[in-house]
Amino acid sequence: MRHIYMDANATTPLLPEVFEAMRPFWIEHFGNASSIHQQGQYARAAVDHARESIAKLLRCRASEIVFTSGGTESDNLALFGTLAEGSHLITTAIEHHAVLHAAESLAARNIEVTFLPCTAQGLIEPAALEAALRPNTKLVSIMYANNETGVIQPIAELSQIVHAAGALFHTDAVQAAGKLPLDLSPRGPLKDVDLLSISGHKIYAPKGVGALFVRRSVRLAPMMHGGTHERQRRAGTENVTGVVGLGKAAELAQAWLATDSSAHLAALRDRLEQGILAQVEECGINGEGAPRVANTTNLYFDHVEAEALLIALDLKGLSVSGGSACQSGATEPSHVLTAMGLSPVRARASLRFSLSKLNTEEEVDEALKLIPAAVARLRDLSPTYKSRETILAG
Secondary structure (H helix, E strand, C coil), rough: CEECCCCCCCCCCCCCCHHHHCCCHCCCCCCCCCCCCHHHHHHHHHHHHHHHHHHHHHCCCCHEEEEEHHHHHHHHHHHHCCCCCCCCEEECCCHHHHHHHHHHHCCCCCCCCEECCCCCHHHHHHHHHHHHHCEEEEEEEECCCCCCCCCCCCCHHHHHHHHCCEEEEEECCCCEEEEEEECCCCCCCCCCCEEEEHHHHHCCCCCEEEEEEECCCCCCCCCCCCCCHHHHHCCCCHHHHHHHHHHHHHHHHHHHHCCCCHHHHHHHHHHHHHHHHCCCCCCCCCCCCCCCCCCCCEECCCCCHHHHHHHHHHHCCEEEEECCCHHHCCCCCHHHHHHHHCCCHHHEEEEECCCCCCCHHHHHHHHHHHHHHHHHHHCCCHHHHHHHHHHHCC
16 A cells, blocks of 8 residues: 655654765764764764754854754753743743743743734734733744644744844744745844754654754753753753754755745645645635645544544555644644634644655645545544534435
8 A cells, every 4th residue: 555644744754865964973983072082073073064054054153053852852942041930931822832831831930921822824913922022021932833734923023023122032943944944144034033943853854853043142041961062051962863964954955945846845735735625525724824834734624533534544545643743642622723713623623734845746646535535434424414414405
């Protein structure tokens, strides 16, 4: 059976070029990057090169990149590293749980936290942010692109508002990196962003590695204590192999963004999206009308349980998601979709399709055969759908 993978927002496959770049650092060049002998210095040079590659992708200084274990650690470091008792944090109701749960933990440490609502499209309104600012607001954390809907926030505008109020701005850019241009240079559109998180396994690098951009004017308290690694901002021996993979993936992402590949991916997403809408009634787009990253669509299928549909598609060889992979198995409906105003029933009837740059037109066309058929089978088993059919027929 052919297998089609459309869950890239959960994780991306490791690109062959990334694997080949990493290979020598497992066996041949295994040195500790803090050692002064040749093996260590070879590892240090590889880490430095990767740091430069990521800095080029983000258009920032290499010294502003801190390597971490992934997006969750980057988010936590940004929040815990800048906030102290008595300060005020603003975030949103639609963040990844790496931010939401960190914010809840900070609230228990006498840090005031405000959770901004979103519109029905999943957007954070600048006026709502401005109204929430206080004299003691120290940090605002708003994700760049939502992991469930793909909706893109107006980060340049939001960060400018925050800077004008004298606070710091962090964005979780895990789902934006490699999909959108990110320009953190002093004159770039993201010049007012102080901290930015990325994760390796969302940009075709390995799991277990990520980075946090920390603008050089920001003082960051470390979460872990030990050696002087990462300019004393993150103690612990560098994951050299992972860092090399992240650096290579950053180089490939920069080259990909320089072409029209993003438009091609968006066309594939639209082909899938419009094909489903044309064939399946009582189906719609969550976040319709808002700007979205090119690879993501989140659709509701009324009278169907998303989990049952996911399993049915998986049995036919199509991998998709009911939402964040980090919340897999959760009994509660998506906090993102309910914050957008969806009922719990409709939120539980929603699936996320997130394409990778390896997906093809043939795979999209095959998915368009599988999805309507699976929805029809499940609706035939649905008492609410049968009742509706009886009413319409009468």
